[in-house]
Amino acid sequence: MSLLKKSTLLSFLLPLVSAGASGFGHAFSSGPTADGNWIRTANSTLVVPSPPLPQKGLLSLWVGMGTSNGDLIQALVESYNDNIDYDCGVLDGDWCTLASALTSNGQQGGTQVHANAGDEVQMNYLYNDDTGNYDQYVLLNGNLVSTFSTSSGKALGWGTAEECNQAAPAYPCGLTPAHSWINTVLVLDQPQPDYSNTFGTFGASGTLTSSDGGKTWTADKLTIDAWNYTPTCPDDDGYKLTTLDNSVFDTTCNSDFVGGELKNSTMGSIQDCVTACDETENCFFAVWDGRNCGLKSSVAEKVVREGMIAGSLISKGC
Numbered sequence: 001m002s003l004l005k006k007s008t009l010l011s012f013l014l015p016l017v018s019a020g021a022s023g024f025g026h027a028f029s030s031g032p033t034a035d036g037n038w039i040r041t042a043n044s045t046l047v048v049p050s051p052p053l054p055q056k057g058l059l060s061l062w063v064g065m066g067t068s069n070g071d072l073i074q075a076l077v078e079s080y081n082d083n084i085d086y087d088c089g090v091l092d093g094d095w096c097t098l099a100s101a102l103t104s105n106g107q108q109g110g111t112q113v114h115a116n117a118g119d120e121v122q123m124n125y126l127y128n129d130d131t132g133n134y135d136q137y138v139l140l141n142g143n144l145v146s147t148f149s150t151s152s153g154k155a156l157g158w159g160t161a162e163e164c165n166q167a168a169p170a171y172p173c174g175l176t177p178a179h180s181w182i183n184t185v186l187v188l189d190q191p192q193p194d195y196s197n198t199f200g201t202f203g204a205s206g207t208l209t210s211s212d213g214g215k216t217w218t219a220d221k222l223t224i225d226a227w228n229y230t231p232t233c234p235d236d237d238g239y240k241l242t243t244l245d246n247s248v249f250d251t252t253c254n255s256d257f258v259g260g261e262l263k264n265s266t267m268g269s270i271q272d273c274v275t276a277c278d279e280t281e282n283c284f285f286a287v288w289d290g291r292n293c294g295l296k297s298s299v300a301e302k303v304v305r306e307g308m309i310a311g312s313l314i315s316k317g318c
């Protein structure tokens with residue numbers, strides 16, 4: 001189960017501004033609704049993309065609704081580090097989907113099931129007039145697989161998100177492939193012809209339109225661009241990389257550490273490189289040149305070298 005930060009709550013209401021390895025990627029957002037108005041129904045279907053490359057970190061794809069009592073109605077399609085999720089089991093190339101809400105009691109949700117690239121996951125949210133709850137229905141290729149219902153007040157906005165959980169152990173999420181949300185339909189309580197004024201797009205194409213004066217808003221397809229969470233130089237210079245064992249490495253762009261070499265082998269990323277260091281006895285420094293990872297016990301000299309990233313252990317985890 002993910003432990004998404006509370007900042008999630010407002011993110012979809014505002015144009016998202018974030019970069020590099022930080023939490024939120026591209027999005028389409030709508031809301032808030034006009035005073036007194038709210039969203040009755042929000043249905044949308046994710047065409048599940050390939051898992052992130054590398055499949056690291058806790059990456060969540062979702063459509064969410066922020067509500068009047070501060071809840072976030074938020075079914076999820078999530079990717080974890082390889083096979084460490086205890087609810088969905090071994091993912092290894094798959095995703096995990098569930099109905100879910102972030103409430104004052106934390107993240108809660110329904111049954112979790114595997115989803116694969118190419119699957120269609122419907123995230124349907126319906127206000128229930130009898131109970132005053134929002135009922136969530138998550139369908140996988142047309143079959144109902146997960147439900148959840150919360151007393152959350154009224155939904156004031158709706159949007160998509162690609163989110164890398166930054167809570168410890170915050171492993172960067174890698175490259176999130178572009179993906180599409182299809183057959184989106186929002187039904188507002190009252191017509192709001194200018195609801196489109198609240199739309200925000202950041203690395204997203206497609207939009208919602210209404211043909212009934214602003215009560216029902218639909219989009220055949222909203223496409224969300226790829227987002228690379230991998231720390232890159234020079235934007236993420238100084239990024240604090242956390243390993244899966246909770247150790248923290250300070251990274252410096254265009255920097256090489258000379259001396260103290262323990263090992264040098266091919267690795268796909270700086271996070272793999274510092275993780276290898278964390279798992280190697282007597283290793284305190286790791287340098288990655290885009291191809292090879294050098295593990296070091298000590299540093300004789302720090303030199304400027306274009307294209308290299310150097311990591312220094314600043315806090316040892318478990």
Ligand SMILES: *[C@@H]1O[C@H](CO)[C@@H](O)[C@H](O)[C@H]1NC(C)=O
Pocket residue numbers: 041042043124125126137185
């Ligand atoms: C939204 O989804 C619900 C539950 O799956 C379904 O009953 C309803 O017909 C859908 N509404 C629209 C407008 O598509």
Ligand SMILES: *[C@@H]1O[C@H](CO)[C@@H](O)[C@H](O)[C@H]1NC(C)=O
Pocket residue numbers: 264265287288289292293294295
């Ligand atoms: C690894 O070894 C190769 C061959 O000696 C060298 O060219 C490269 O700079 C080394 N890379 C790192 C990151 O230490």
